Amino acid sequence: MDYNTRLVVLSTVMLGVASGLVGSFLLLRKRSLMGDALSHACLPGIGLAFLFMVMAGGSGKNLIGLLAGATVTGVGGVGLVLLIRNTTRIKDDAAMGIILSVFFGLGVAVLGMVQSVPDASAAGLEYFIYGKTASMVLDDFLLLGGVTVVVLVLSALLRKEFTLLCFDEGFARSLGWPVQRLDMILLGLVAAVTVVGLQAVGLILIIAFLIIPAAAARFWTDDLRGMLILSASIGGLSGWLGSSVSSLLPGLPAGAVIVLVAASLFAFSLFFGSARGVIRRMAMQSRLRQKVGRQHLLRAVFEILESKAEGEPRAVRNEPISFAELCAKRTWTAARVRALLSVAEREDHVDRFDGASLCLSESGFGEAARTTRNHRLWEIFLITHADIAPSHVDRDADSVEHILSPEMVRELEDKVGMKRIPASPHDLSIPVAAPERGGVVG
Amino acid sequence: MIWLAMDTWIVVIGALCAIACALPGCFLVLRRMSMMGDAISHAVLPGLAIAFLVTGSRASFGMFLGAAVAGVLTAVFTQWISQWGNVDRGASMGIVFTTLFAVGLLLIVRAADHVDLDPSCVLYGAIELAPLDTVGSLTIGGTLLEIPRAFVVLGVTAAVNLLIILLFFKEFRLSAFDPDLATTLGIPAGLMHYLLMTMVAVTTVASFEAVGSIIVIAMFVVPAATAHLWTDRLGPMLLISSVVGACSAGLGHLMALTVPGWFGFKDTNTSGMMAVAVGLLFAGSVLVAPRYGLLGRVRNKRIVRGSEAPDPAGVV
Numbered sequence: 001m002d003y004n005t006r007l008v009v010l011s012t013v014m015l016g017v018a019s020g021l022v023g024s025f026l027l028l029r030k031r032s033l034m035g036d037a038l039s040h041a042c043l044p045g046i047g048l049a050f051l052f053m054v055m056a057g058g059s060g061k062n063l064i065g066l067l068a069g070a071t072v073t074g075v076g077g078v079g080l081v082l083l084i085r086n087t088t089r090i091k092d093d094a095a096m097g098i099i100l101s102v103f104f105g106l107g108v109a110v111l112g113m114v115q116s117v118p119d120a121s122a123a124g125l126e127y128f129i130y131g132k133t134a135s136m137v138l139d140d141f142l143l144l145g146g147v148t149v150v151v152l153v154l155s156a157l158l159r160k161e162f163t164l165l166c167f168d169e170g171f172a173r174s175l176g177w178p179v180q181r182l183d184m185i186l187l188g189l190v191a192a193v194t195v196v197g198l199q200a201v202g203l204i205l206i207i208a209f210l211i212i213p214a215a216a217a218r219f220w221t222d223d224l225r226g227m228l229i230l231s232a233s234i235g236g237l238s239g240w241l242g243s244s245v246s247s248l249l250p251g252l253p254a255g256a257v258i259v260l261v262a263a264s265l266f267a268f269s270l271f272f273g274s275a276r277g278v279i280r281r282m283a284m285q286s287r288l289r290q291k292v293g294r295q296h297l298l299r300a301v302f303e304i305l306e307s308k309a310e311g312e313p314r315a316v317r318n319e320p321i322s323f324a325e326l327c328a329k330r331t332w333t334a335a336r337v338r339a340l341l342s343v344a345e346r347e348d349h350v351d352r353f354d355g356a357s358l359c360l361s362e363s364g365f366g367e368a369a370r371t372t373r374n375h376r377l378w379e380i381f382l383i384t385h386a387d388i389a390p391s392h393v394d395r396d397a398d399s400v401e402h403i404l405s406p407e408m409v410r411e412l413e414d415k416v417g418m419k420r421i422p423a424s425p426h427d428l429s430i431p432v433a434a435p436e437r438g439g440v441v442g
Numbered sequence: 443m444i445w446l447a448m449d450t451w452i453v454v455i456g457a458l459c460a461i462a463c464a465l466p467g468c469f470l471v472l473r474r475m476s477m478m479g480d481a482i483s484h485a486v487l488p489g490l491a492i493a494f495l496v497t498g499s500r501a502s503f504g505m506f507l508g509a510a511v512a513g514v515l516t517a518v519f520t521q522w523i524s525q526w527g528n529v530d531r532g533a534s535m536g537i538v539f540t541t542l543f544a545v546g547l548l549l550i551v552r553a554a555d556h557v558d559l560d561p562s563c564v565l566y567g568a569i570e571l572a573p574l575d576t577v578g579s580l581t582i583g584g585t586l587l588e589i590p591r592a593f594v595v596l597g598v599t600a601a602v603n604l605l606i607i608l609l610f611f612k613e614f615r616l617s618a619f620d621p622d623l624a625t626t627l628g629i630p631a632g633l634m635h636y637l638l639m640t641m642v643a644v645t646t647v648a649s650f651e652a653v654g655s656i657i658v659i660a661m662f663v664v665p666a667a668t669a670h671l672w673t674d675r676l677g678p679m680l681l682i683s684s685v686v687g688a689c690s691a692g693l694g695h696l697m698a699l700t701v702p703g704w705f706g707f708k709d710t711n712t713s714g715m716m717a718v719a720v721g722l723l724f725a726g727s728v729l730v731a732p733r734y735g736l737l738g739r740v741r742n743k744r745i746v747r748g749s750e751a752p753d754p755a756g757v758v
Contacts (some may be wrong), residue, residue, distance in 0.1 A: 032533035033477055036648070089734050090667050093532070097476035097663035098724060105656050105717020111711035113702045204547075208540035215533050229727045253551055259544035266537060278526050 005247045007078035008136050011144050012239035012258060016209060018148040019193050020235025021155045023214035024228050025186055034078060034187075035210035037096040039194050039203050043107025045069035045360075047114055063199070064140060070195045075104045121179075132281025140200050147196045151189055155228065162186060163224050169401060205255035208262060209235060218268040219273025238262035241256060290343065294404045297340045298349065298368035298377055300329045301360055303424070306372075320359040365406060374404055377412040385415065449699075451573035453692045455592045456657065456716055459649045460687025462600035463661035464669075465607055466641045468679050471666040472618045477532065478517065478639070479662030481539035483517040483646045483655040487546025495553055506647055513643025516542060517636065569653040569712050585590070592652035599648040603641055610634065615676050653713060660717035661687050668724045671731040690720035 005387075026032050034336025053062055078101045084095040155162065164172040173179045190210070197206040217231035232368050242258030271278050302316075304325055307315045327337050341358065344350040349364030362367060382388045463479070470476050490505055491514025516538050518591035572592040580587045607614060613634055617624040621631040642662070649658045660663035669682035694716030702710045731739045 017703050027530065027533055030530050030532065032530060032536050036477070036480070038534060084728070087736065088671065088728055090670065091471075091474050091476075093474050094476040094663055094667045094670075095469045097480060097659070098667055098721065100477075101656065101660035101663060102721030102724075105660055105714040105721070108656055109698070109710045109714030109718055112714060113699075113705070113707045203544050204540050207536060207543070211536040212540070215527075215529055215537060218529070219527065251551060253547055256544040256547040256551075259540050260548070263537065263544070265540040270523065276528060340615050380608060397593070 001011055004136075005243075007138065007141050008247065008254065009240060009243045011141050012243040013208075013236045014144050014148040014239075014241030015193070015197050016213065016235030016237070016258075016262075017232045018144075018151040018235075019206065019209035020213035020217070020231040021151055022186075022189050022193050023210040023235070024157075024224075024231045025162050025166055025211060026190060027214040027218065028224075030188075032211045032215075033096055034081075034208045035190060035194055037081055037100045038074045038078050038191060039198055039206055040100045040107075041103040042070035042074040042195060042198055043104055043108075044110050045071065045073030047110030049108055050075070050114055051110065063143075067143075067195050067199065070198065071191055071207040073103065073107075074195060075187065075191050078191070093220075126428060136200055137423075143196050144200060147192050149322060151193060154185065154189060158185065159225070159228070166224075182381075192328070201258070201371070202255045205259055208259045212259075212262040212266050213238065216262070216269040217275075219275060219277045221275050234262070234265050235432070238265060279399065290403070293340050294344060294347070294349070295338075295371045295375075295402055296330065297344055298360075298364065299372045300326060302365075302368040302372045304329055305368075318353055318360050318362075318365040320357045322357045326358070374409055374412075376414055377409065378404065379424075380416050381412050448573045449695060451590055451593065453478060453695050455572050455590065455596060455652065456569060456691030456712065457688035458593065458600050459594040459653050459657055460595055460661045460665065460691050460720075461474040461684045462645050463649060463658055464665040464683040464687040465600070465603045465680060466638060466685050467628055467662035467666040468669065468676070469614060469618050469638055470642065472676075474636075475531075476663045476667075477535055478520075478642060479646065480659045481520070481535045481582075482513040482516050482643050483650060483658050483691075485542035485546075486510075486512045487644070488512055488542050488549055488645055489515075489546075491546050491553070493505060493548035495549065495575055504650075509647040510640070512542065513646055514636065514640050517639035517643070547592075552711045568717075569657070571669060572652045592651075594653060595648050599645055603645060606637070606641060610637070613639070618676075656713045657716050660687055660720055661690075664720040664724050665690070668720075668727045671724075671727045671734045686720065686723050690716055690723055693723075694719035715729060 008274075014095055023032070026034055046066050049066050050061070052069075053065050081092065081095045081099045084090050084098065085092040090098070100349070154332070158252070159179065161172075161182050164175075165179065165186070166215070169179060172182075193210070194206055197209065201209075211234035214231045215232050217227045220230055221227050236263040238258055242261040242379070243254050245261070246252045246254040246257040269277065272280075274280060301321060304321050305316050305319065308319070308321075323337070327334055332340075341350055344364065348361055349367060350358055351361045351364075379393045382393050383390055446515075467476075467479065470478055486509035489508035489510070493504040493506075493508025496508075516535075518534045518616040519538045520531065523529050523537060524531045533661070569592075573588075573590045575591045577591045577594055578589055580589055597719045613624070613629045616627070616629055617631040617634040621635075624631040624634070646655070646658050649655075649661075665683035665687040668681070669679045672682050673679050695712045697719055698710050698712040698715035701715070702708060726737070727735060729736055731736070
């Protein structure tokens with residue numbers, strides 16, 4: 001790699017790290033598009049700064065002057081977004097849209113005026129929109145490095161404060177923390193990253209850099225520190241991979257390639273993320289569905305066996321029951337019962353299912369008794385402690401019983417004061433001999 | 443300042459574009475999806491590029507179709523990511539439109555050798571040149587009128603948007619304010635959402651070819667937000683936003699011709715100044731709108747404070 005390529009790769013990596021860090025806080029504050037509004041609002045500042053510098057007799061292309069102008073209008077624009085949101089009935093998405101378009105329009109108008117300056121050296125100003133990644137110089141690199149160091153140090157120092165700001169602003173305020181000032185510091189960091197990144201890599205890439213790494217990192221962890229580290233790494237990695245690839249294949253704009261690398265990392269995380277990824281969540285849901293299905297099946301069988309023992313709890317014995325009985329017990333289709341049974345057979349809860357009759361295995365019978373008992377415990381608890389009518393309690397119990405932990409079951413036993421399997425509380429309101437007893441849906 | 447027939451055409455085209463955008467924009471603002479216009483106008487780039495590579499020509503129905511499809515896909519992908527991945531809607535919008543824009547940029551660069559398609563022309567457009575591209579002429583009262591293509595395209599777009607909104611007024615209104623209630627009443631709220639997104643995408647594409655995406659982004663949000671300050675009813679909101687949009691077109695072009703003169707410049711582009719003009723109208727409304735404006739609220743407070751002493755109704 002030659003000197004220039006190294007410079008570009010290092011710069012994009014640093015920018016990725018810095019914006020990954022800042023972007024995490026933005027994402028958690030649900031302000032991801034703030035970078036979008038801010039970066040567009042920088043444009044009039046650039047044009048105006050150029051005009052002022054030309055009028056003052058300067059060259060008009062002094063980098064520090066242009067960046068200062070960009071910062072002023074950028075931060076001013078975001079301040080206006082907050083002002084509109086807080087003082088009028090306009091919601092923050094519309095406030096952002098208004099500031100973004102009006103400021104960008106102003107910028108386009110100012111640049112349109114600048115173009116007619118006889119000097120005409122303003123043509124180069126448009127790299128603020130598309131970036132000039134491949135032609136970065138040492139000054140850009142140093143500026144980026146400085147901002148990255150500041151972002152790293154401040155995020156490390158203020159991590160606790162920013163965390164509270166992101167998760168519970170009201171609590172932070174009630175603790176007496178200077179929430180407003182913290183918000184300003186965070187906004188200042190975003191502005192610094194945006195302005196410096198804008199002229200280095202362009203508008204679209206900086207918006208992407210502020211959103212995508214943080215959103216990708218969120219799929220892998222629920223811990224803020226882990227998320228910060230991961231988000232910074234994803235940002236750095238996409239900067240490194242993207243700029244390397246674009247340097248190998250000349251003619252590809254580095255900014256676009258970096259965005260695509262980050263987007264691929266995001267897509268991978270979306271599906272395979274270990275904390276909130278799609279596949280992981282689908283697996284968890286299907287496991288829960290399976291558990292619910294198993295418990296419903298076992299309880300249904302147990303209640304059939306119970307009805308055969310004719311109200312004598314000690315006489316419930318594990319004996320074969322017919323498939324038709326089981327289907328009639330709940331509002332299940334025959335296909336659904338067959339599916340449940342085949343799972344139960346695999347789990348060794350049922351043996352001897354020949355299509356017409358079935359019998360629980362030893363472990364299945366124990367599990368059925370336990371499940372039924374949990375359900376009844378919870379029902380009785382709801383009736384006696386939560387004042388829910390016995391006729392409604394089955395549904396309510398159903399939504400919780402599948403996630404009762406052993407500790408909670410023990411607590412329930414103490415509260416309700418029962419050790420063995422209680423009779424179904426529905427019998428309290430329904431005569432024991434009534435045939436409807438078996439038809440309870442739950 | 444000299445006002446020519448061409449200036450009139452520019453204002454008329456700008457006003458048509460503003461009305462075409464402001465109508466669906468009201469629903470975007472009410473449904474808290476104002477940034478969708480921004481997202482879609484960036485994300486249509488790959489659609490334009492692919493359509494260009496396939497058909498090989500710039501001004502074609504293919505381009506229009508490709509961009510509209512890309513716009514609708516933006517809405518679909520945003521929905522998927524925020525739903526499946528449990529990602530904040532704003533963030534998922536940002537992910538989708540930056541990615542699609544990057545794809546579009548790459549495609550354009552790959553084909554750049556023989557392509558006269560450059561992103562800045564998509565972003566800024568050239569409303570000043572729109573009247574020069576004419577489709578035919580008309581003689582009214584002895585004067586010959588050259589009809590610009592943009593006038594026809596934007597007029598049709600505005601009319602179609604108006605027609606769709608009038609046809610499905612009840613459905614749109616209900617799914618804008620209460621999608622769940624709409625669903626229970628048998629109105630397909632999801633379908634209405636995608637119909638709205640299609641309208642946004644088509645309007646975006648139809649407009650920015652003629653006038654640039656800055657006007658489009660501004661006109662989707664700002665007139666609707668301005669109207670929202672003046673009224674609580676959807677019908678008047680649609681009307682006020684159209685009027686605000688149309689006024690800002692005239693005001694913007696006037697400003698583009700005159701304002702730079704105050705600072706010693708010749709003139710500037712109308713697109714940017716239209717966005718500034720509609721921004722000024724919004725700022726004015728923030729101040730003077732009767733109920734939701736700052737002055738109105740101060741007055742209301744004073745009335746409340748004044749009525750506290752005698753308490754004529756005897757409520758307290």
